[in-house]
Amino acid sequence: MSTDPQRWVAGHVASLPKSGIRDFFELVAKMKGQDVISLGVGEPDFVTPWHIREAAIFALERGKTYYTSNLGLIELRRAIATYVEQHFNVTYRPEDQILVTVGVSEALDLACRAFVNPGDKVMFHQPCYVSYHPSISLVHGQGIAVPTYARDNFALTAEALRAAWQPGAKMLMLNLPCNPTGGTCSKEQLDKIAAFCREKDLLVLTDEIYSELSFDGAHTSIASLPGMAERTIFLHGFSKAFAMTGWRIGYACGPAPLVDAMMKVHQYSMLCASIIAQEAALEALLRGWDSVLKMREQYHRRRDLVVRRFNEIGLKCHSPRGSFYAFPDVTPTGLTEKEFAVGLLEKEKVAVVPGTAFGENGTGHVRACFATSYEQLIEACNRMERFVGGARRA
Incomplete structure (x- = not known):
């Protein structure tokens, strides 16, 4: 042996x-x-700005060392709902359409495990963050890489999606602005991508962790476009814009049945995000924009x-x-x-x-x-x- x-x-x-x-x-x-x-x-x-760190310290001093709801603190989910509506023009119910996660990385993993059956095909644009294709592979899905090019400033195009699409494709992963290229899409480009997703009945997973760090023109979320909120899981977090990488705190927003499916996986694996990180995140949303x-x-x-x-x-x-x-x-x-x-x-x-x-x-x-x-x-x-x-x- x-x-x-x-x-x-x-x-x-x-x-x-x-x-x-x-x-x-x-x-x-x-x-x-x-x-x-x-x-x-x-x-x-x-x-991390001092007032955010201080909020976490104060929470510890008050003995906040227990589990939260699987979905996360309701106060934080309410603040997330307000923030997303103000900055991304999408409305979510705090009670059942928002899930607080251990960073966007966990949210990505939950979505793959909740929505991808073995053999399902998932499209993603490339170059891309190193976790996307492995996350698909770990749930026995098939990744379809959609190329982006320097000549287009690494923007994803509907034409590239159409050329790469295969029967059986179920989901599209977006990361705009993108790691590693800094590429993103104009609203006009997103309108065409959204139309393609509706035509092919694709679920969209949009990772917008870098959205606050947009330099040229306003950022548009695909979730805000007509007919897209009902087929989109919006992923975001605190690591980049609020300098909170080590806190490991993120969130997913979407239709209640889809968030519930992600929550099922979350409750049997992670249970809930750290209450201390959630308290810090709440302070970040309430008073961290400056x-x-x-x-x-x-x-x-x-x-x-x-x-x-x-x-x-x-x-x-x-x-x-x-x-x-x-x-x-x-x-x-x-x-x-x-x-x-x-x-x-x-x-x-x-x-x-x-x-x-x-x-x-x-x-x-x-x-x-x-x-x-x-x-x-x-x-x-x-x-x-x-x-x-x-x-x-x-």
Whole structure:
């Protein structure tokens, strides 16, 4: 009999690739103490605003250390309903159309487990966040990658959806603005995508975690368009806009029967989100908007810097309309995206992520996160310019 513990690992888990981001950052970890500037991990460099942290401390002091409803604190769900209506023009009932989750990542997992049968096909645009395709695979669904391109500023188009669609497609995953490209869609583009989803009777899962960090024009949620709220699960959270990554708090909104299905999975796995994180999230929604605006202003300034410098260096880079990521084309150096990322790290101590970590449509690009200080970004760009000059001479 074999003594290898690997024999007990489920086949569909054994076949999953490890995250390309985490694999790359094992290299970064080995260079600890070597003055590495990281443009890799997608995390704000701001700490959670003090008044939000203080609300959590006060909740602890009052002994709020117990379970909440599976759906989450009703006070928080009411605040979420108000916030989503004000900022996204979609109305949800706090009582049965909103579920508080452990980050948007759990909400994504719940939706896949609640709605995808084995063999169902799920469309998603690519390059995309590293969890989307594996989340489909973990529930034995079939992922259909829909390509987006630099020539379109990585916006998803209805034409690309139509070309990629296959019979049996049940759901479309959206992430706008997008990680890793910063691409998003205009209202006109979303209108066409919405019409396609209605035509093909697709359920839409829209992850709008970066929506507050939109720089050029107003953000539109597909859930707000005619005939879409009844076929859309709206996912959002606090990690990016409110600098609350470690709090692990998010939410899902949608038709009551669909939220109830997600809640069933949630109650048997996570039970409920942390009450302390929920108290902090409530404070963020009630009194945190000024901090969001201040942080967004800084991200906007940083975006303009890195996009300008990348293009001056000769790495063609579209201007991301949202998020805190730039996605420059590194092919002019003659290096692959992985060679570029590894070389830049080893020679100039700057960490970026190879674009293929986000799917094959990331070939030839790297993701550079500009959620770090302006001064650090200037130094990182100077080092990158040095590296690109050396690569071209080699």
